[in-house]
Amino acid sequence: MTDRFSFALHATDGAARTGLISTPRGGIRTPAFMPVGTAATVKAMLPGSVRQTGADILLGNTYHLMLRPGAERVARLGGLHRFMNWDRPILTDSGGFQVMSLASLRKLTEEGVTFASHIDGSKHMLSPETSMEIQRLLGSDIVMAFDECPALPADRARIEESMRLSMRWAQRSRDAFGDRPGHALFGIQQGGLEPDLREESAEALTGIGFDGYAIGGLAVGEGQEAMFACLDHAPGALPVDKPRYLMGVGKPDDIVGAVKRGVDMMDCVLPSRSGRTGQAWTRRGQVNLRNARHADDPRPLDAACTCPACTGYSRAYLHHVVRAGEMIAGMLLTWHNLHYYQELMGGMRDAIAAGRFAAWEAGFHAARAEGDIERL
Template sequence: MSSSTTPRFRFQIAATDGKARTGTLTMQRGEIRTPAFMPVGTAATVKAMKPEAVRRTGADIILGNTYHLMLRPGAERVAKLGGLHKFMNWKRPILTDSGGYQVMSLSDLSKVTDEGVNFKSHLDGSRHLLTPERSIEVQRLLDSDIIMQFDELVRPDVNAEKQREAMDRSIAWAKRSRAEFDRGGAHAERAAIFGIQQGVLDEKLRKESADALIDIGFDGYAVGGLAVGEGQEAMLGCLDFAPDQLPIGKPRYLMGVGKPDDLVEAVRRGIDMFDCVLPSRSGRTGQAFTLDGPINIRNARFAEDTSPLDASCECPTCSTYSRAYVHHLVRSGEILGAMLMTEHNLSFYQRLMSDMRAAIVDGRFDAFANEFLDRYRRRGA
């Protein structure tokens, strides 16, 4: 399908099973099958992976980071070099987050006002002002396919006044983000923008946030402000109501989540899209995900284990190399160890997405989820 006949953005739900949904998000740079997991390419790279290898795992879309890319190499430089896709040789869709999470995580270097966030670069100490307008501009310069509104998130242990303040500010920033996106000319005609629901764990705040975002109007909606220390039980409690507050016909994106069992539980509650650094970060630190739970390949018991990381996995790592060899590489600090582990973990995540999509189509998602969770949580090393 040519770009001239491909819609700017279309989300079609093909099947549902309870609250779980599967479908296709169509954009000019390609289709995204949902539920979808987006590998994180913070600085224009999914660490330890070539872009073509990321695609071979089954990824339809990756995530880039506004905060990091605006600091290095610079959004204007990326634009001059032809945009992020050309720069990193990724031809499919890219979603860019707005920088809000980094603002929170680097709070000792930043000051938040209604205008935006004044922060000090963690690289060289230079001062920057990140506003909703600048966040959208940076994402436009990167030529992102899915732009995220600029938002403020706070940790769940802050007081109710600060929770309300952050939610209200995020709504105000959502209006400014939407307006700036609409001023984007040709880019706005081929890209999409998502709003981000905030409100920590408070159902009423979440509903107020969702209603305001719906009034503004976005192509998709994210559940933000989770996976920041509240724990799985609290997160799932929030997901029992938060996705239901968002439009049924729009994609729902749970930001920054998570472990394999988190993904299954979230799909059960109506989430369509995910991103997380966990599979790639864990790959670099020696943790491999398997159907029987995560294993620490550094453990001495794998030193002479000739079996693959996961006997049920057909990824290049599991098809070619033994646990003993990967154990040796990781223990020796060899770069290949990180590469093989990351390739497996990303393949595991994409296979999980594929299996969930198939289970929803077949009307057996609950049975699949219960079987997966029982096996995955039974053991881990």
């Protein structure tokens, strides 16, 4: 156990990296996928079940938690870890992205953002200082600097203006965060798809100094090809000896492509959201359990998978509970999807350590190209 935050790089293979983030609440093996616990819960899962899938860390949403149940209440009840019964590391986002995407009647100024809650219309203010205070009250292990994330596509002038505002906010976030041993603050690189703006942002953040660096402003509608083109250079502009976190990504092939380009951490609602709508992610691609082809199929979803959905139930049963709207459908498919995502991360960690990432990646794409098993 450590009393401070640190990152050790264990091996590289091309730009792909594997290592260990150490925190007082335990280690985070990288590349790491963080399940999203938006409102202090990974939907349809118990915290112990999330851990069983192989997750080392969860993500919580500052925006949602500040509105309900409130950061002060969480602090009075012993902090987010105790509140949600998760004793391992938690990363909280800054709230900036949700304000931009969910809140109504937003007003952006140099000071911060005033907005109306999407829940009840109540008025709130988020600034670098208030975001740092809310995340301190929540007690998260990794805190994100407060930034502005413009939706893409946007013109260069808008992206440039937004990035420079985010860099000023990054300095204010660093100042407000202060000295909190055992807790880490990550800065967020912005700059859209413009290489020179990404470089400028990375330089500004490195000058301020953070415990880790996120790549923000991607996976917001620009498409995979444009995202990968940005990731061909954006991670390399960030310090080698600190974790690199790509925010809000993604589908399995997005994740593999990001790790190939030097990313260490990712998060996405996709595995849990898909599970609740009858979609399963497997080594052979995506399977829609709503489809009638599964109604009489006694075979497991994935014969090679060791999750409860695959070891205990047939495709026919999963099809039935999905179509019937039974709660167990979301529970089983979310468990399966999270298990698959963590298996994916473990496979990449092993491949990078062994210097065979290219062969592993070729196998990953080949299995997906085969498509689902033949119907009976």
